[in-house]
Amino acid sequence: MEVFIKASQFLLSLSLLIVLHELGHFIPAKLFKTRVEKFYLFFDYKFSIFKKKIGDTVYGIGWIPLGGYVKISGMIDESMDTEQLALPPQPWEFRSKPAWQRLIIMLGGVIVNFILGFAIYILILFTWGENYLPNDNVKDGVWVTDSLGYDLGLQTGDKIKSIDGNKVKAFSSLPGEFVNGTSFVIERNGETIEKEVPVDFISKLIERGKGPFISPRIPFVxxxxxxxxxxxxxxxxxxxxxxxxxxxxxxxxxxxxxxxxxxxxxxxxxxxxxxxxxxxxxxxxxxxxxxxxxxxxLPAEDMERLGYYTLETKEYTLAEAIPAGTAKGYKTLTDYIKQLKKVFNPETGAYKGLGGFISIGSIFPSTWSWQSFWSITAFLSIMLGFMNLLPIPALDGGHVVFTLYEMITGRKPSDKFLEYAQITGFVVLMALLLFANANDVIKLFD
The missing domain is CATH 2.30.42.10 (PDZ domain)
Incomplete structure (x- = not known):
């Protein structure tokens, strides 16, 4: 039952993100009178679970849940429809449109992802507010529960003052901040000490597996x-x-x-x-x-009553939630960029943690929680938006780079060059996809 609930949340979140991302391409394409031949949730290699043609567009659901797509006439994309490109350009085709219109069409998907992610964070704060243990309220320092914490240079009783020069608001954010950070400051027995996060910290964290390495100190119950x-x-x-x-x-x-x-x-x-x-x-x-x-x-209310910790509960009006949710979305984006940089640094070993669909599905809770569902969906939306901006030809970012090159130089890359670039990008993406999902499989047997 737990697996079913996790899978249901994952598929619902994925479907929502794919449809809205592709809608971000679809709407400006229609506004600029560009023909959209297909609008698909999931891929439809050989056959579709469902399809229906309305006007010039076939709307459908494929059977391979690896994403989705809109097929725009006259555009080199994952369909690799080169026969159409061999014919003279038609006014309704993507390649016939001005560069600025093509740029907007290509950026539409990631813009929707970013807007969606930020909007969800705003609505989460407006609907549920925040309830957390402030790091400042951990007056007697942390409890180091694993050797990984000692490897980091921590001792039970240390008070974590800042990571990379920034104060940490919620205690639950500390592990993630250590993953993204390079240095931190602690207070130990009244002395302020600055330490470096070991470059291989992420590698050790991945090898160690799940579970906290630091925790708030708790009473002996x-x-x-x-x-x-x-x-x-x-x-x-x-x-x-x-x-x-x-x-x-x-x-x-x-x-x-x-x-x-x-x-x-x-x-x-x-x-x-x-x-x-x-x-x-x-x-x-x-x-x-x-x-x-x-x-x-002990329940949180008993911990508070006995004077161990005081939780912070904050409710937001819509006017307050807008800047707070925007700040949360921006921090999610910058943290993700930091993590991605570490993935491409072999010394960190972060590439070992690169995961595929099993890893993504596993972050959803085993019981249905709308607050958790929307929080994870917001994170995935921002992640999807940034990933699609990477300058890989098979992604939106690759098309954006070529269009910007055309707008700056006045020279449009040839269709043959774009075709080869699309193939190369597709191979790179498939290699990354295979690597990430192979990591998932290996972890299952560790």
Whole structure:
């Protein structure tokens, strides 16, 4: 069921983005009286799931969910219809239109993607607002939960002040900022320290797999007992909040290990907090200094009530959401560009994380959430817009480059040159697509 929900969200998001992107080409083409022969969601090699001709255009749904397209008369595109180009140019054809009109037609798709992404972020803030843990509210520093955090140069208790000179607003944004960053500043025991993000940090992060490497420090709450625990009948209960061990105060779970280490195979006294008040419980530690319990969690409202963290909740009017959503969209775009730069730097190892359809589908939640769906769709829309602007001949950006060259020099590239460029770009794109999806397959068996 979880896979079905993820796949449903992915296909809905992909379909929406493809249709609107192609509509961005379709509308200016029609406005400039350019004939559009096909408007397709997905590719229709050999046959279509659905098709219907209205006027000069065949609207349809293909069976290969790798994208979509509009086939514009007189344009060299993925259809590679060279027979049409061998005939004299017709007034309704793309190649007969002025360069400025062709430029607008080619830029239409990415413009729609960017507008859509920014508009969704604006509406998300207007509809749901923001609810997050501010990084500034993590007063006692981070909890380093994995060796990757130590490799980064962090220690439990460090306060992360800035990354690349910028303060980080939400604690949940920290991992992504480390991925994009090159340096960071921490406060440790009252001392300000500047550190560099290791160049191979992304490579190690990919090899390590999922899960956080830093977290807000959390209280020691009993979640349950292990099968081998000798303390099931000790009086310790699930949801107990441990405040002290043998009179040594414990505020966070990470503080407990060092204290417990001193009392291996001994009986210790735990001061615990319950709904009815505080109580003392005697437990016996094993040879590793463990109580034999799993770590539990507290609801956010209890964390706030007990003074651990204060969440930030912000609601937006439409007037407030417009600049805030625009800023969020711009940051999404710039962060994506930073990530892409690292992909093309072999030293970072970021290319190992390049993913295809499985990776994209996996970022959708396993339960249906409209807020998550629209947030991911906004990100994918901006990503799709930027990717299509890359100067690869088979993409919109390649056509834009050739059109700009014509407008600046007054010389139009020959149809034969454009044909060869389209083939080359298509081969490059297929190679990237195969590499990204092969990465996905390899990860499935790791």
């Amino acid at each position: 009993v979640g349950g007992f292990s099968d081998t625990s000798v303390n099931k009948e000790s009086g310790l209960k699930s949801k107990d909040l441990i405040l002290a061990i043998n009179n040594t105060p414990i505020k966070y779970f990470d503080e407990a290990s060092e204290v417990l280490e001193k009392y291996k195979n001994q009986e210790v006294s735990l001061l615990v907090k319950r709904k009815k008040g505080e109580e003392t419980v005697q437990v016996t530690l094993d040879e590793n200094g463990k109580i034999g319990v799993s770590l539990g969690t």
